[in-house]
Amino acid sequence: MPDKVNILDVHVSRFDLQQTMEKFSEAIKNEKKLRVSVTPVNCLLWAHRDKKLRNIYNSADMVTADGVPVVWASKLLGEPINGRVTGLDLLPEFSKVAAKEGFTFFFLGASEGVGEKLSRKLQQDNPGLKISGSYSPPFADTFSDDENSKMIDLINQSGADVLWVSLTAPKQDFWIANHFNKLNVSIAIGVGAAFDVVCGNIKRAPKWMQKSGLEWLFRFVQEPKRLFKRYLVEAPQFIPLVIKQKLQNNRS
Numbered sequence: 001m002p003d004k005v006n007i008l009d010v011h012v013s014r015f016d017l018q019q020t021m022e023k024f025s026e027a028i029k030n031e032k033k034l035r036v037s038v039t040p041v042n043c044l045l046w047a048h049r050d051k052k053l054r055n056i057y058n059s060a061d062m063v064t065a066d067g068v069p070v071v072w073a074s075k076l077l078g079e080p081i082n083g084r085v086t087g088l089d090l091l092p093e094f095s096k097v098a099a100k101e102g103f104t105f106f107f108l109g110a111s112e113g114v115g116e117k118l119s120r121k122l123q124q125d126n127p128g129l130k131i132s133g134s135y136s137p138p139f140a141d142t143f144s145d146d147e148n149s150k151m152i153d154l155i156n157q158s159g160a161d162v163l164w165v166s167l168t169a170p171k172q173d174f175w176i177a178n179h180f181n182k183l184n185v186s187i188a189i190g191v192g193a194a195f196d197v198v199c200g201n202i203k204r205a206p207k208w209m210q211k212s213g214l215e216w217l218f219r220f221v222q223e224p225k226r227l228f229k230r231y232l233v234e235a236p237q238f239i240p241l242v243i244k245q246k247l248q249n250n251r252s
Helices: 017-029 041-049 051-058 068-076 087-101 114-125 145-158 171-182 194-198 207-211 215-222 224-251
Strands: 004-007 010-013 034-039 062-065 104-109 130-135 162-166 187-190
Touching: 004 068, 004 224, 010 041, 010 051, 017 034, 017 062, 017 087, 017 187, 034 041, 034 051, 034 171, 041 051, 041 068, 041 224, 051 171, 062 068, 068 224, 087 104, 087 114, 087 162, 087 187, 087 194, 104 114, 104 145, 114 130, 114 194, 130 145, 145 171, 162 171, 162 194, 171 187, 207 215, 215 224
Parallel strands: 010 062, 034 062, 034 187, 104 130, 104 162, 162 187
Antiparallel strands: 004 010
16 A cells, blocks of 8 residues: 555655654654655645645655544545644654654744743753754744745754744745755654644643544634634535545546
8 A cells, every 4th residue: 555645635644653753763864855744634625725735745755644534534535544643742752762863853933932942841851852953933924035044044054853843834834845955954844833732832632632533622712713714614624525535536
């Protein structure tokens, strides 16, 4: 079975969390580069409608299934993903690996001071973890050429192996793709709100909600105005579209 499954025209990687981390370690040790996108339901829906975003995901080396519904969809389509891979899990779990292996991190994005707080938290939990820098750019829909050059220089001068980006999706995915060839890192990955969640600024859903596919509800209760459209208008379109794809696959 291939390493990726087509879900609404986006080729999503079938690796689980452990397999993803093994791929990361292998790339760093072999001095290879991986561009990675983390895709929850809303990102798949946006990419289904937006050819440019779809091309960003389909040209990435890895596209992880961020959410139980994405895993459910892969099973319905007959090409099951081995497990969900969220930025909220990947960041703290790979920090354990990085501390043992000597891999170095750089954090780009989130609000002022979040990167420093995240660094302290992860180094406290993982003694020996190397974090070579963090930077929070000024808020902008698109960055100036000077700002882009500044970010690229900071990242490259840091000597980091892994670039974690928190600029919200899909902005972070476009930024990484547009500048990937200039970045001297092995792994570049956008993880959305993971910086704030992992450092404790935003509370995460209980384990039972994570496993049952209800983490979205927990987040919605925390930020109803911001997430209303995403979860109550856009997300309900996902399963009908996947069923439509399943029927089309059966006919063909």
